[in-house]
Structure formats: structure tokens, C-alpha cells
Amino acid sequence: MTKILVVEDDPFIREMAMTGLEDAGYEAIEAANGGEALRLLHAGIAVDALLTDIRMPEANGWEVARAYRERFPDLPVLYVTGYAEQMQPVPGGIIISKPYRMSQVVSALGT
Template identity: 70%
Template sequence: MRILVVEDDPFVREMAVSGLEDDGFEVIAAADGGQALSLLDTEIAIDALLTDIRMPEADGWEVAKAFRRRFPDLPVIYVTGYSERLDPVTGGVVLPKPYKLSQAISILRTWDT
């Protein structure tokens, strides 16, 4: 399963990428929403999206909606350290920060069928 991780905090991003790779996932990382959206101009193919919500250039809501236009059934996990309006795509899951990577992995495993 190929996961796109979009996180602007380098430490959190590296922890997520390393943990997901250690658990057998193939991971692509983007440093912010703008970088994630630029990946749509490539031939990227992903099976799930794990995205922070508050980021520069484009927030996680925008990123998920853009990726859903290309991949209509794309599973999405949103992570956030803020209480804010919730606008997940249908089927999206919101995890509050700090989150345990095992929570995200458990959700991803249910989608990896």
C-alpha cells in the first residue's frame, strides 16, 4: 500500500514516514500542502493519504479534496493539533495530535484489502 504523508513539521513527518515504512508501507512525503498539490501534476498513484490540516500554501482539507478528484475513493487520515471546523472528505478519519502512529497504522490496515 502506497501512502502519501503530508506534514509541515519535519520531525513529525520523519517519524510518520519511518514508522509507516517500518510497518511495510511504501511512503511518499510532502513537506506542505503546496508540495502535495504539485504531486498531482506527476503520474503519482497512491492508495491512501495521511495529512496534517494546518499547513502553508494549502491546508489538509484542500489537499484531500484535490486528490479525491483524481482518486474518488481515496482513504484519508487527517491529523491536527487544533480544534477547528471539521471538513473531512466522505470516509475520512480525523486523529487529534499527538496521535500514536499505531492508531494510523491500524486504520490504514483496515483499508488495505
Template identity: 80%
Template sequence: MAILLVEDDPFVREMAATQLEEAGFEVIEAVNGGEALKLLQTGITVDALLTDIRMPEANGWEVARACRERFPDLPVIYVTGYAEQMQPVSGGVILSKPYKMAQVIGLLKTELA
């Protein structure tokens, strides 16, 4: 199962990628929303999206909408350290930072079962 991980904080991204890989997921990393959109244009295939919301170039909402254009039923988990206006795509889950990777992995395993 391939997870697109979009996070502009290098420490958070590395921690999340490591724990997702240890849980058996393939991780495709993007350093910001713009890079995630470019990766989607290359034709990557993903089974779920784990994205920060506030990022340079494109925010998590924009990344999720672009992913859902290609993968309409894609599970989406948003993470944020800010109280944001809610605009998630349907089927998305929002977690506040700091979050526990065990919670993320549990959600992914449930969504991808």
C-alpha cells in the first residue's frame, strides 16, 4: 500500500515516513503541496494521502482535491497545528498536531482494509 506523505517540516516528515515504513507501507514523500501536485502529474499511484494543511505552494486541501480527481475514493488524513476553517474533501479525517503515529497507522489500516 502506497501512502503519499506531504509535510513541509523535515523532522515531522522523516518521523512519519519511518514509522509508516515500519508498519509496512510504501511511502512517497513530498516536501510541500507544490511537490505533491507535481508528483501526481507524473502518474504515481497511491492508496492513501497523509497531508499537512498549511504548506508552501499548495495547501493540503488543494492536494487532496487533486488526488481525489485521480483517485475518487482515496482515504485522506489531514494533520494540522492550526485551527483552520474546515474544508476537507468528503471522507477525510482531520488530526491535530501533535498526533500519534499509532493513530494514523490505525486509521490507514482501517481505511485500506
């Protein structure tokens, strides 16, 4: 089963993403902020894809993705943000504007 790490500091959005991914057949694990996501990485947690907010406490989504990509260079990364119009394209990453539909995320993950 494909394992997705959901990194989102808004509990409502995080829960929506977790439920949507699980309903789509993914194994979803969660981190409440960037620092928690980095702690999971350092604990040896491996994932198949990363769904991360960009603006978060402790570490932002760019920092989280960079750290995960160091260990997993081909890791698919989906960035979700309310500020998509201000973002630059990220090599190997997809930026999705908030509010988003889970169908957008599932489609971007390739299912």
C-alpha cells in the first residue's frame, strides 16, 4: 500500500486529507507541523509521497520537502498552499491551491 505523509498545521485540513487519502486506498500518516515531519524522517519513517502545506511552524514545507528528497530523491511532493499565485514551480513537485478537493490530490498522485 502506498504510504503518504500529510504535513499540515491546520487540524481540520489535516483530518480531511487523512480521511480522503485513506478512502482512496492510501496509507496516510500525519505530522502536525514541519518539525514533526522532520522528526519522523530522522526516526527512519519511509514514505512513498509527501503532501505538505508550505507555511507552518518549526519548518516550512520547502524545508520538509528538501530534507525528504535528500533521503528519497524521487519522492513525489505535493505542496498545498493558500498562496499558490506567489509560488514558483518546484522541480518534481506539484503546487495545489487551497482550498482544494481531495480529487485533485488523488489525481496528482496518479490514481
